[in-house]
Amino acid sequence: MCGIVAYLGKNNAIPLLIKGLKRLEYRGYDSTGIAFIDKYKKLAVIKKKGKIKNLENAIPEGLFSNIGIAHTRWATHGEPSDINAHPHTDCKGEIAVVHNGIIENFRAIRDFLVNKGHKIKTDTDTEVIAHLIEENYRGDLLEATRMALNIVEGTYGIAVISSKEPDKIIIARNGSPLAIAQNNNNYFAASDASAIIGNSESLYYMKDKEICVMSKEGLNITTLDNTPVTPEFQKIEFDLSRIEKNGFPHFMLKEIYEQPEVVMNTIRGRIDMENGDVRLNGLKNYEEWFRRDVNRIIFTACGTSWHASLIAEYLIEKLAGIPVEVEYASEFRYRNPIIDKNTAVFVVTQSGETADTLAALREAKKKGANVFGICNVVGSTIARETDAGIYVHAGPEIGVASTKAFTAQIVGALLIAVYLGRMRNLSYEEGKNIIENLLKLPAKIEGLLKEHDKIKKIAEKFKDNKNFLYLGRGFNFPIALEGALKMKEISYIHAEGYPAAEMKHGPIALIDENMPVVFIATKDSIYKKVINNIEEVKARNGNVIAIGTKGDKKLAKLANYVVYIPKTIDVLIPILTVIPLQLMAYYAAVLNGCDVDQPRNLAKSVTVE
Ligand code: M6R
Numbered sequence: 001m002c003g004i005v006a007y008l009g010k011n012n013a014i015p016l017l018i019k020g021l022k023r024l025e026y027r028g029y030d031s032t033g034i035a036f037i038d039k040y041k042k043l044a045v046i047k048k049k050g051k052i053k054n055l056e057n058a059i060p061e062g063l064f065s066n067i068g069i070a071h072t073r074w075a076t077h078g079e080p081s082d083i084n085a086h087p088h089t090d091c092k093g094e095i096a097v098v099h100n101g102i103i104e105n106f107r108a109i110r111d112f113l114v115n116k117g118h119k120i121k122t123d124t125d126t127e128v129i130a131h132l133i134e135e136n137y138r139g140d141l142l143e144a145t146r147m148a149l150n151i152v153e154g155t156y157g158i159a160v161i162s163s164k165e166p167d168k169i170i171i172a173r174n175g176s177p178l179a180i181a182q183n184n185n186n187y188f189a190a191s192d193a194s195a196i197i198g199n200s201e202s203l204y205y206m207k208d209k210e211i212c213v214m215s216k217e218g219l220n221i222t223t224l225d226n227t228p229v230t231p232e233f234q235k236i237e238f239d240l241s242r243i244e245k246n247g248f249p250h251f252m253l254k255e256i257y258e259q260p261e262v263v264m265n266t267i268r269g270r271i272d273m274e275n276g277d278v279r280l281n282g283l284k285n286y287e288e289w290f291r292r293d294v295n296r297i298i299f300t301a302c303g304t305s306w307h308a309s310l311i312a313e314y315l316i317e318k319l320a321g322i323p324v325e326v327e328y329a330s331e332f333r334y335r336n337p338i339i340d341k342n343t344a345v346f347v348v349t350q351s352g353e354t355a356d357t358l359a360a361l362r363e364a365k366k367k368g369a370n371v372f373g374i375c376n377v378v379g380s381t382i383a384r385e386t387d388a389g390i391y392v393h394a395g396p397e398i399g400v401a402s403t404k405a406f407t408a409q410i411v412g413a414l415l416i417a418v419y420l421g422r423m424r425n426l427s428y429e430e431g432k433n434i435i436e437n438l439l440k441l442p443a444k445i446e447g448l449l450k451e452h453d454k455i456k457k458i459a460e461k462f463k464d465n466k467n468f469l470y471l472g473r474g475f476n477f478p479i480a481l482e483g484a485l486k487m488k489e490i491s492y493i494h495a496e497g498y499p500a501a502e503m504k505h506g507p508i509a510l511i512d513e514n515m516p517v518v519f520i521a522t523k524d525s526i527y528k529k530v531i532n533n534i535e536e537v538k539a540r541n542g543n544v545i546a547i548g549t550k551g552d553k554k555l556a557k558l559a560n561y562v563v564y565i566p567k568t569i570d571v572l573i574p575i576l577t578v579i580p581l582q583l584m585a586y587y588a589a590v591l592n593g594c595d596v597d598q599p600r601n602l603a604k605s606v607t608v609e
Contacts, residue, residue, distance in 0.1 A: 009186030036068030078123030252399030276431030352380020483581030
């Protein structure tokens with residue numbers, strides 16, 4: 001999704017801004033641009049469609065400026081093009097704005113501005129902000145920006161510079177994240193901490209409807225209605241090496257290989273072996289409520305996090321016996337969800353910034369629910385707005401296709417299921433057994449990752465296919481959905497996930513020798529049923545790629561290709577079965593020459609509705 005970087009200080013802004021933009025690349029973008037005040041105190045803007053390289057090539061060598069703003073754009077209004085790229089300017093080219101979010105009333109504002117004689121140059125919603133500031137400018141950039149923001153409706157994180165007041169940057173936030181950092185007389189702002197880490201030791205995350213002036217005199221933060229704000233800076237706990245590739249060709253592959261460590265990080269400090277239980281300090285304040293009152297749980301999320309929520313449903317119902325419903329966050333917010341005082345709502349999110357999930361959270365809170373987060377990014381908007389919750393500690397996930405965060409979310413959900421289960425009917429022995437097996441999981445994932453050559457050969461065989469079916473049952477049904485999502489989002493091959501038994505109600509019509517069908521057929525309680533489904537596909541000449549359990553010779557005879565996972569208990573199976581599917585999608589994408597870490601049209605965190 002769009003990204004913002006801003007810098008003001010003693011150093012050259014241009015390389016700092018470019019470096020920041022590169023750190024934001026993972027969010028997904030289609031064009032980039034910068035604006036700065038040049039040596040004649042004039043506003044200069046350079047913007048290009050495509051990769052940051054195109055922008056770098058367009059910047060003359062030797063440029064120096066102490067102040068600038070920059071942007072990676074992910075198109076919402078207006079096609080990706082040089083002209084629609086940010087920054088956007090007013091009529092006279094004196095005010096430049098970069099913007100994340102969506103201005104919902106931009107058409108009405110544009111008509112108003114055109115009537116006033118403004119010349120609108122682009123198809124974007126953002127450009128109206130620059131013109132509105134121009135329209136309201138009476139010698140004070142802060143006031144003009146404040147007035148403009150009181151007119152716009154929608155979400156924004158913005159940064160503004162102007163040659164009229166060349167020594168300041170105005171930034172403001174409403175619904176789209178912005179963090180500020182300072183170091184001596186250097187000031188940074190960015191939509192994502194990764195763009196500014198290394199420059200400062202602490203950050204301030206702006207709150208909605210706050211506006212800040214950065215200048216040599218320091219930071220001046222107020223609310224939009226002019227109440228002073230004292231920022232509370234938080235120490236950044238961020239290991240820079242974790243946002244570098246460390247010798248891997250792609251972030252996605254690095255993140256797939258980090259999964260053994262991620263599982264340990266999610267578990268760390270949370271095991272209570274003596275009691276066959278887990279400790280979740282993040283839920284401590286609600287412990288009695290969970291024990292006595294909760295009789296229904298709603299999970300809401302998007303994309304891969306929604307798949308993890310489906311697994312959470314199976315886990316909690318099985319281990320804790322509490323009814324669980326799973327909702328797409330984008331649907332939840334527009335329904336009238338039934339929530340009473342005994343309903344717990346969990347939002348699951350890697351980024352903590354997904355607009356639909358955030359809106360669902362707010363809707364649930366409005367209805368009086370206690371809302372809990374299962375979140376990866378520490379300090380993100382969702383992490384801050386939930387009543388309580390757990391971090392999954394997967395570390396920064398840069399590849400647009402979520403892999404390690406998914407695994408961490410399942411582990412997080414399992415911990416919650418054991419926690420709730422032990423308050424109810426889950427025995428000490430069962431709890432202890434789950435934990436013991438969970439602790440063995442990282443080594444099993446290590447072993448599974450060694451199967452990469454075999455999986456690559458399967459991907460080679462099928463990379464030119466136009467369609468895939470992914471089928472699984474029970475815990476492996478959400479894995480079928482996730483495997484299909486991974487395949488389509490990075491390799492652009494159409495793939496559908498189904499509960500295996502649903503195949504006969506429609507998708508079976510698609511089966512012929514050209515249809516690869518990925519079956520997740522592990523030795524669990526419904527193994528025999530899945531084998532029957534494989535037989536049905538084989539009877540129609542389908543090509544079967546099976547993910548099975550080590551030692552299952554019958555499956556080897558039945559399927560065209562098999563990848564084995566090590567034996568484990570049922571509740572842990574999905575954490576293993578997803579791994580070969582992540583690798584298969586990865587290799588299919590690489591072999592097809594796709595941009596694995598930044599697939600077309602996709603954004604890492606979808607901060608617009
Ligand atoms: O950051 P979130 O977990 O809230 O993101 C939700 C989805 O946008 C995300 O999982 C998306 O589906 C990924 N591209 C999946 O790989």
